[in-house]
Amino acid sequence: MDLRIFTEPQQGATYDTLLTVAKATEDLGFDAFFRSDHYLRMGGVDGLPGPTDAWITLAGLARETKRIRLGTLMTAGTFRLPGVLAIQVAQVDQMSGGRVELGLGAGWFEEEHRAYGIPFPKEKFARLEEQLAIVTGLWATELGKTFDFHGTYYDLTDSPALPKPAQKRIPVLVGGHGATRTPRLAAEFADEFNIPFASIEDSERQFGRVRAAAEEAGRGADALTYSNALVVCVGRDDREVARRAAAIGREVDELKANGLAGSPAEVVDKIGRYAAIGSQRIYLQILDLDDLDHLELISAEVQSQLS
Numbered sequence: 001m002d003l004r005i006f007t008e009p010q011q012g013a014t015y016d017t018l019l020t021v022a023k024a025t026e027d028l029g030f031d032a033f034f035r036s037d038h039y040l041r042m043g044g045v046d047g048l049p050g051p052t053d054a055w056i057t058l059a060g061l062a063r064e065t066k067r068i069r070l071g072t073l074m075t076a077g078t079f080r081l082p083g084v085l086a087i088q089v090a091q092v093d094q095m096s097g098g099r100v101e102l103g104l105g106a107g108w109f110e111e112e113h114r115a116y117g118i119p120f121p122k123e124k125f126a127r128l129e130e131q132l133a134i135v136t137g138l139w140a141t142e143l144g145k146t147f148d149f150h151g152t153y154y155d156l157t158d159s160p161a162l163p164k165p166a167q168k169r170i171p172v173l174v175g176g177h178g179a180t181r182t183p184r185l186a187a188e189f190a191d192e193f194n195i196p197f198a199s200i201e202d203s204e205r206q207f208g209r210v211r212a213a214a215e216e217a218g219r220g221a222d223a224l225t226y227s228n229a230l231v232v233c234v235g236r237d238d239r240e241v242a243r244r245a246a247a248i249g250r251e252v253d254e255l256k257a258n259g260l261a262g263s264p265a266e267v268v269d270k271i272g273r274y275a276a277i278g279s280q281r282i283y284l285q286i287l288d289l290d291d292l293d294h295l296e297l298i299s300a301e302v303q304s305q306l307s
Contacts (some may be wrong), residue, residue: 001271001275001280002032002282003031003306004030004032004034004278004282005022005030005033005034005286006019006034006035006036006073006229006285007034007035007036007037008286008287009043009051009057009288009289010038010039010040010041010047010112011039011043011045011047011287012038012047012048013052013099014052015057016059018127019064020033020050020289020292021033021091021247021289021292021295022061022064022068023064023065024069024292025068025295026065026066026067026068026279028295028296028303029303030068030295031067031281032069032071033069034073034101034283035054037074037075037076037079038076038082038112039116039240040111043249044137047305048138050264054072054075058070058071058092058096058100059091059095062092062097064168065096065099068175068267069101070092070099070100071100071171071173071195072102073103073175073229074104075105076105076106076108076109077125077128077280078107078113078118078124082154083134085135087162087163088163089170090139090164090170091163093166093170096166101172102171102172103174103194104132104135104172104174105128107126108124122212124178125181126153127154128185130149130151130190131150132172132174133149133151133189133202134151136172137149138159138161138204139165139169139170139286140169141159141161143164145161146161147159147161154254169191172191173190173192173227174186174189174190174192174194175195175229175305176195176196177195177198177202179209180209183206184217186210186224187214187224188217192224192225193207193210193225193227194228194229196228196229197231197259198218198285200274200277200305203228203274203279204274207279208225210226211224226281227279227280227306228277228281228282228283229283229285230259230260230271230283231258231259231281231287231297232259232260232261232285233260234250234262234264234267234301234302235262235263235297236263236264236297241256241262243293244288247288247291248287259285260284261283264298264301267304271302271306273281
């Protein structure tokens with residue numbers, strides 16, 4: 001079971017804070033550092049000092065880390081043209097020495113689009129399908145050849161399909177709860193399927209749909225990695241768990257029901273139940289980015305038991 005650190009910087013974080021967390025992620029033996037792609041805070045926080053851009057952040061981290069994988073859960077397809085995104089991600093992959101992964105989603109948070117003047121199209125899912133086809137198609141085009149795509153939303157003619165990533169294939173993540181179109185897109189384009197903030201039962205059901213779609217597409221169900229993203233709140237005792245829950249504005253019982261919360265033993269047990277239904281990787285959503293002791297505890301007493 002891989003454990004990855006997943007952050008939500010729109011809630012309030014500077015680049016320096018993210019760098020500190022990314023370096024701790026690397027030093028403590030976690031597999032990867034991922035971040036969300038949002039420009040507006042959510043819920044009852046002020047979001048100060050304001051948003052940071054996902055791919056600018058990852059470009060910086062690419063030069064200041066050495067081992068960990070770097071990526072997004074999920075890049076919003078509404079924020080970037082797919083050809084430009086392919087260039088950005090390939091460049092960051094080169095800057096990192098081949099450690100980048102791209103989670104790409106349709107985009108959903110209408111308020112942040114209004115706040116920053118970003119168009120919020122009515123039909124997002126069909127656009128996402130074209131975006132995935134373009135990004136992966138550009139990277140896969142052989143050197144010296146050109147790439148063309150003529151779709152409903154995007155039109156590319158005689159693209160040199162440059163630059164190329166450092167990796168032969170950048171892993172692509174597709175995720176979500178949709179019962180039909182999401183599994184089909186994952187089966188066609190993804191190396192990993194991620195379901196965010198889902199129960200064991202809902203995860204098992206959705207993994208089954210994706211596995212069936214992959215078999216139908218002729219790839220085989222085991223061609224994809226299956227993962228969960230879950231909020232985490234671990235403490236050595238009940239008092240420490242309660243303190244960490246209060247710091248992120250959540251209730252302990254709710255966190256235990258909907259995430260990974262409690263003592264290290266409780267969290268290890270629950271991760272084991274996710275593993276039993278086919279989850280191979282957990283993205284631990286860390287909401288208090290100043291609490292590095294939390295990461296140290298998870299590394300020492302949760303990750304050590306899973307490895």
